[in-house]
Amino acid sequence: MTGGLSGIGRAIAQRFVDDGMIVYVGARRGNDPAFQENLRTTFGKSISVRALDVRRSDSVATFVDAIVETHGKVDVLVNAAGVYEEAAVIDHPDSMWHETIDTNLTGTFKMIRAVMPLMMTAKWGRIINIASVAAHQGMARNAAYCASKAGLLGLGRCVSLEGADHGITCNSISPTWVETEMLQQFIEHDMQRLGQSRVEARATYEASNPQGKLVQPDEIAGLASFLASDAARAMTMADYQVNAGSLW
Structure with a gap:
C-alpha cells in the first residue's frame, strides 16, 4: 500500500495486520529509520516499510519488484498516498497542479499498472483507491485536488473492466472530513x-x-478490509462515500 505512515493509510495498515495480512508500505520517507522503527514498534514483523515515490515509474518498479522478490505476489493494493494544497484557479501555480495530479492520480495509475500483471497471473486481486467526496463535489480553491480525486473514479472504472475476467476488483472510498x-x-x-x-x-x-x-480513520479501514476480502468478489467499479450525510 502507499501512504501508510499516517491517517487513513496507517489505519488501513493496522486493520490489515489485524486481519492477518502481510503489509508492505511505500512512502517517500520510507527509508527514514525513525519511521521504520515506529511502524515496527506499532505493528511488529507483519509490516515492512520501503521508500516509494509514486510520481516516478522507476521508484514504483523498484518497490513492487522488492515485494515480489520477498513475498512472490501482490494480492491487494491500497492507494492512499496523497497531497493537498489550496489555491484559486486564477494565478494557480503550475507546480502545485502538477504535484497534486502526479501524486494523487498519476501515482495511483502507475501503481495499478505495475501490479495488475501479477494479479492477472494469480487470477485474484483487490485494488482500493482512496478518493474523496471532493471527487463528487467542487470546493473553491481546490481545483487540483478535486480534479485529481475525480480522475480516480474514471481510472477505477477502466481498471475494473480490464480486471473483471481475471478475478480483480477495483473500488474507491470517498470520505468526508476524517x-x-x-x-x-x-x-x-x-x-x-x-x-x-x-x-x-x-x-x-x-x-x-x-x-x-x-469520521474516524478506523471506519475507513473497516470498509477497506471488507473490499479486500473474498466476500467482496462482486463489488467492483464502485465508489463508496463515507460522508456522514454531508456533501463535503
Missing part, C-alpha cells in the same frame, strides 16, 4: 487565522455533516 493528522493541521491553521479555540475550530468541521461527528 480525524487525521492532516485535519489537525487545518484546525491549528484555523485557530491562528480566526482566533478560535481548538474546541471551536474542531466544532466547525464536526458541524459540516448532519451526524455532527468527524
Whole structure:
C-alpha cells in the first residue's frame, strides 16, 4: 500500500495486520529509520516499510519488484498516498497542479499498472483507491485536488473492466472530513487565522455533516478490509462515500 505512515493509510495498515495480512508500505520517507522503527514498534514483523515515490515509474518498479522478490505476489493494493494544497484557479501555480495530479492520480495509475500483471497471473486481486467526496463535489480553491480525486473514479472504472475476467476488483472510498493528522493541521491553521479555540475550530468541521461527528480513520479501514476480502468478489467499479450525510 502507499501512504501508510499516517491517517487513513496507517489505519488501513493496522486493520490489515489485524486481519492477518502481510503489509508492505511505500512512502517517500520510507527509508527514514525513525519511521521504520515506529511502524515496527506499532505493528511488529507483519509490516515492512520501503521508500516509494509514486510520481516516478522507476521508484514504483523498484518497490513492487522488492515485494515480489520477498513475498512472490501482490494480492491487494491500497492507494492512499496523497497531497493537498489550496489555491484559486486564477494565478494557480503550475507546480502545485502538477504535484497534486502526479501524486494523487498519476501515482495511483502507475501503481495499478505495475501490479495488475501479477494479479492477472494469480487470477485474484483487490485494488482500493482512496478518493474523496471532493471527487463528487467542487470546493473553491481546490481545483487540483478535486480534479485529481475525480480522475480516480474514471481510472477505477477502466481498471475494473480490464480486471473483471481475471478475478480483480477495483473500488474507491470517498470520505468526508476524517480525524487525521492532516485535519489537525487545518484546525491549528484555523485557530491562528480566526482566533478560535481548538474546541471551536474542531466544532466547525464536526458541524459540516448532519451526524455532527468527524469520521474516524478506523471506519475507513473497516470498509477497506471488507473490499479486500473474498466476500467482496462482486463489488467492483464502485465508489463508496463515507460522508456522514454531508456533501463535503
